[in-house]
Amino acid sequence: MTGLGPWLVALVALIAIWVDIPHHQFDLPFGCPGICLRIGDRYYQQEIKTHLGLDLQGGTQLILRLQTEKLPAGSNTPLDTLNEQARKVIDRRINSLGVSEPVIQAIGGDKILIELPGIADIEQAQKVATQTAFLEFKVPDEANAGQFKSMDPPLTGANLKPTFVTFEGQASSNPVVNFEFGSPDDQRWVELSKQYVGKQVQILLDAKQISAPSIREVFSSGKGIIEGGFTTQSAKELSLLLNSGALPVPLEIAQSSRIEPTLGAESVRQSLIAGAIGLLLVVAFMVAFYRLPGVVAVVALAFYTILSYAIFRLIPVTLTLAGIAGFILSIGMAVDANVLTFERLKEELRSGKSLRTAVEEGRKRAFPSIAYSNAATIVSAGILFYFGTGTVKGFALTLGIGVAVSFFTAVIVTQMLLHGVIEIPSLRKRSLFGVEERASDARRPEPRPVGA
Amino acid sequence: MLFRVVEHKWWYFLVSGIVIVPGLVFLLLGGLKPGIEFKGGTLLDVTFREAPTASAVHDVMASLGHEEAIVQRAEGGRLLIRTEQLTPEEEVKAERALEEKFGQDVERSSQTVSPSFSGELVTNAFRAVVAASTLIVLLIAFAFRQFGWGAFRYGIAAIVAVLHDAFLVLGIFAILGYFLNVEVDSLFVTAILTIIGFSVHDTIVVFDRIRENLKLSAGEALNPIINFSVMQTMVRSLITSFTTLLPLLALYAFGGYSVRNFALALLLGITAGTYSSIFNAAQVVSLWQELEDKWRGRGRGPRPAAA
Secondary structure, rough: OOOOOOHHHHHHHHHHHHHHHOOOOOOOOOOOOOOEEEEEEEEEEOOOEEEEOHHHHHHEEEEEEHHHHHOOOOOOOOOHHHHHHHHHHHHHHHHHHHOOEEEEEEEEEOEEEEEEEEOHHHHHHHHHHOOOOOEEEEEEOOOOOOEEEEEEEEHOOOOOOHEEEEOOOOHHHHEEEEEEOOOOHHHHHHHHHOOOOOOOEEEEEEEEEEEEEEOOOOOOOEEEEEEEOOOOOHHHHHOOOOOOOOOOOOOOEEEEEEEEEEHHHHHHHHHHHHHHHHHHHHHHHHHHHHHHHHHHHHHHHHHHHHHHHHHHHHHOOEEEEHHHHHHHHHHHHHHHHHHHHHHHHHHHOOOOOOHHHHHHHHHHHHHHHHHHHHHHHHHHHHHHHHHHHHHHHHHHHHHHHHHHHHHHHHHHHHHHHHHHOOOOHHHOOOOOOOOOOOHHHHHHOOOOOOOO | OOOOOOHHHHHHHHHHHHHHHHHHHHHOOOOEEEEEEOOOEEEEEEOOOOOOOOOHHHHHHOOOOOOOEEEEOOOOOOEEEEEEEOOOHHHHHHHHHHHHHHHHEEEEEEEEOOHHHHHHHHHHHHHHHHHHHHHHHHHHHHHHHHHHHHHHHHHHHHHHHHHHHHHHHHEEEEEEEHHHHHOOOOHHHHHHHHHHHHHHHHHHHHHHHHHHHHOOOOOOOHHHHHHHHHHHHHHHHHHHHHHHHHHHHHHHHHHHHHHHHHHHHHHHHHHHHHEEEEEHHHHHHHHHHHHHHHHHHHOOOOOHHHH
């Protein structure tokens, strides 16, 4: 250990504690919450906070599948482009709902993950996510009286300017949606009115008729209104859908889950209790069993907890129920490296080595086992992260981070503390290390196997 | 204190057999019940202030055309209702009907997985298990590369130990599924993979010690070295498992309904992993050596006569 090491470890601990403290009240010069960096024109800002998954804060999660099989034959837009367009449309719709921190992500080429924290109304979530909002204007079909046909090419809502709701009729009680075509569809709209003046046209949303107005006069611009017996609410919804644009491909729900916020809060409470009790049990055991090194392990464990939590807040890792379970599990694994080292330490002491040599030997000889066993766990965690979805990913991430951090705390921090502790004369008692005083050494059997 | 861990290996194998075989029987009987994640459908989790009986809830579901609904009561007024895939409209309709009949519910959550997507999830889980196993085997091979050809038996022994633990947990969940309708989900698969990682890491520590002791006392017979190595690492194995079991016990007892089965799987698997790393893994290596010696002995036997 160099003289610089302890200072670095202390610095890491201080930073970790700072990150862990909720709601930073003091502002850095930039006046921003958390971390802000400005390098030249680049500006990086990240708020430091604990991100709770949907299962802990309540909300709705949907996994949507792009139904490419429902696209008209011959359409050859690449899957990734469709996915991106669909996400943009959904993003606009969700933004207007005012959901804080929604998640909209592509998973695999053909799926989209949506998380709406705080929204437990699954019907609303479904509407936002799966309503195609494909608007089409159809004209009378001369061949079949009373029927409507698509124009050639179809006149759709693809080229609409932002729509808005106004109130018409007596006492302005009748909500209607105002639209205006952009060029060149505005010309087609005027042409249409010339051709079909006095006749009915049909306005369809997702292949369902929403109104069939009669054209009373020839239009002079690309403007028009849709009246379909709306309530204020439904008119606003339609306007919103039209403004967000139509989905480029129909979507279906592959998976949905929803949790009410109260249930999430209950889970947080239970996990915290379980975690605290688990930690206390481990602490009590380590001190009782290993005495002084046990206390050192507890300090390392405290460091471990603080540092892991800081990393969760910084990356940020979204904590889910399974993620917390992974973290709680990693508490137990974190002491493994300590146990390996301490058992070696005891052995070396029993074989008659001095404290200083024993500490050094214990570290050296326990290291390969610690490295391999951590590698095994990190490999499993990596695989789980790669193949898993949702809950599994959360578990793998916290377990993996936990094991990696424990490697740092259990190897470096524990060693540093042990080396420090044995320099304090009053603590240099073998009994404090759980080993008999030297007089008994002679009675111990030879530690190596002899003969067959 | 010195157990004769190698000499008594058949007893230890027998103990493993007694614990694992019943589970395997139920595994073959199809006891392992896939949860909705793996077979598709909807799970409604509704908590009422006063829980109605399962059959009353089933009647309500049936009246809405969901005759297939399986209703299970959990603690604290909690009801789990499993049906085929419901649309969000159907889901809300069912909840309204339940509320009307049994009073305002306190809280609820639901999960729906379409059958096609669940197929994908099963494939993913399967892939993860295959990938994890392959990488673990490679890791073992790497850890024992210095053993040369001899590494092979250590690798096989570690894998036997891992399979022991995985099948023990699978078997017990098959029994639980058979009698109590306990279902397995992706968290269960996660638990199995975690157990595999943990078990391998326990076994590696033992084998690492064998390697070290073999180097220190070249030319010694294998069995006493194994015995001694297992004894040397036993305390560490027991303590490590114990410190891992402590937080898991807390999770099982206080972590709430949703993680209980997950914690249970891990508890079982880690206990099994500790047993197998102490009482099975090195013993398989020893058995291998004994069989090899016997085979060589026989192979050598007739040769002088022929010569």
